[in-house]
Amino acid sequence: MSGPAADPDRPSAARVYDYLLGGACNFETDRRFAERIVAAMPEARSAARENRDFLRRAVRYFRARGITQFLDLGSGIPTVGNVHEAVPDARVLYVDLDPIAVAHSEVELAGCPRAEVVLADMLDPDAVLGSAAARRLLDLEQPIAVLMVSVLHFVPDPMPAIRRYVEAMAPGSFLAITHGTRDARHPNNDSAVRLYDETGSASVSRDRAQVEALIDGLDLVEPGVVWTPQWHPDTAPGDGDPRESLIYAVVGRR
Template structure:
């Protein structure tokens, strides 16, 4: 098992801090505050991303999906998959040991939800773990939220996962982009590189390419708050810093 390194910020714990959580260390908070100085809307973007997760999960449930594989799940604080779809079977996967340790505590009273330590780039190991918890011959909601911008070459892992899931499954992605703030791109890249978790923001066309071969559900690749919102989006959607898309395997 990977070692917990409290001296190095980790995306899962930074995200937890931006959401107002308490499962983070001083380096995570310091990085988040630096990020907020560069991108003041980052905390709002994190909340918009979590709100999208709830809408995407509800969309899957309404389509008949009863099981979810959440890759790069982070720390399952309020409003996560197992709470949004309490009757569904859920496997949370993250490469941060502290996120998984906290997940195990959070999921103690959620008998249908499990968390395992894993890296989504290690597709064989993750799919083996998924096969122990989920029925991959039936539709799955595959969630990759705010994680693929930390993957240098995401196409091969994505192909492996979409090949492994059954027809009728859904893939939901959110992905960081510099489209809404191109002048901040280099500052953000330098900041993430200094943290040991380099990021690769992608534009709208590149995010659309990630779901090539799947049937993209309306409204397509859009700013996160514009994907089937519960109420009209307020403010400038580009301040979400993130694109969202849901696509179906046929």
């Protein structure tokens, strides 16, 4: 399975996000691009951190409910906190179509038999689920958590792929999604969204109802579609406006 060739002269969504998180796996072109995003939306950095914090809370929530295998689609660069670290006794398959994200993941995962990475397009579920790594690591007869965290806003028509993953999930499985949205009503949202076109990962906004529709056919896990910091927070909410996290979170259970 092949993805696009790594191009250090063009910003990549994976490396821009890594930079926003304070990671070191990015090029000058990614840093310049990320600074333009931050200039348009100063909340972009904290939004990336809130998104990553949601990811860690969600995987611990799933682990506490007996889930020991995770499929992380659009997993990105594993610099700043990662699923197999948050749930050290679980098996994890990471999937990304960015060759640099995958190369960094391979280095990070060397010597870790419970976690592997596959270079693949998540929109090709048969390739992902049929990969040798998936067959080694995942048992689809048992419940699994499938993660689509901060990836679907780069996907214009994700429903056929989502349905295929949901079909493959055993009863008791979870699907976790986070998604950027114009519902945040940020004055510069549109210009920031247009900026992302330069990465080759054109960005798609979905509103609350459209985000909920992504888990169609699954039971909506409480508290439903909320801003990322509002999903099972570890601490009492601060004074900030949760919309500044710019990203919705939703979890469905099969």
